[in-house]
Amino acid sequence: MLPTIGAVVLVVFFLSAALRILNEYERGVIFRLGRVIQAKGPGLIILIPIVDKMVKVSMRLVAMDVDPQDVITLDNVSVKVNAVIYFRVIAPIKAIVEVENYTYAISQLAQTTLRSVCGQAELDELLSAREKINTKLQEILDTHTDPWGIKVANVELKHIDLPQEMQRAMAKQAEAERERRAKVINAEGEFQAADRLAAAAKIIDQYPTAIQLRYLQTMREMSAEQNTTTIFPLPLDLFRPFIKLVEGGNKE
Incomplete structure (x- = not known):
């Protein structure tokens, strides 16, 4: 009985x-x-007790947050930048043998790379050309992690925290830019209106009766508004003798 129990x-x-x-x-x-x-899996794995040891490695895509880093840009502006990295293990043996803790190693590498790349760019480039910065970060990290059997799929800048003074300066700059555009648009409108008025004046000069039609249209609009004021338009021909008399007196 005892040998059977022992065998079981x-x-x-x-x-x-x-x-x-x-x-x-x-x-x-x-x-x-x-x-x-070798690297085995998935499914059932048979090991030799005491002789064999197995280390599990996940092959799924990992999203890792990079802690905010203090960065001084190329134009000497101090900002805080953080990012997120997406990577996966593609060679399990390298990920275990070549580096002690690949997650920690990638985190430290990402922090130093983020400071280095962002420090080589100006503030305007950081704000407006994020895709370029992301691509550069991804290429650098992927080159360094390739010997570890890890593929960096993507890197995205998340937040760029600016100092309060810089935020106020940028707000003033944006306001000034909007005012400039408004003045340009207003001036363009005035120019177009003056051009139209000049063209209308030429037409009226060629066809004097057009002003009479304009008078009639104006009276029609005023009467439609139920205005109590009554205006009687006078033909300009009545004033032409007086205008010529004044012009003749000025010539003398």
């Missing part, structure tokens, strides 16, 4: 130590007596 215990212990189940997104790096054998 040994079998249960062997199975619990030898059998591992890995999910679809996991891989197991197998070490046999300290040496890497």
Whole structure:
């Protein structure tokens, strides 16, 4: 009886130590007596108890926040910048063997790279050309993490915190720019109106009766508004003798 119980215990212990189940997104790096054998998974994995050791590695995409970094831009403006990194493990053996803790290593590398890249750009470029900065960060990080078996898929700048003085200065600049555009538009409108009036004056000069039609249109508009004031338009021909008399006196 006792030998049977002992055998059952040994079998249960062997199975619990030898059998591992890995999910679809996991891989197991197998070490046999300290040496890497291979990466297995997903599914059922059989290990040799005591001899083999397995380290699980997730193959899913990881989103990592980069802590805010104090950066001095190329035009000497102090800002705080943070970002988010998307990466995944593509070579499980390298991710375990080549670097002690790849998550911590990527975090530190991202912080130093973020300070370096943002420090080489001006403030306007940081605010208006984020795609360019993101691409540059992604290329640098991907180059450094490739020997670790890790692919950096994307890097995105999240927040750029400006000093209060710089925010007020930028608000004043934006307000001045809006005022400038408003004045330009107003001046353009005045120019177009003057051009139209000059064209109308030429037409009236060629066709004097047009002014009479304008008088009649004006009276019609005033009568439609139920105005109590009555205006009687007088033909300009009545005043032409007086105008010529005045002009003749000025010539003398």
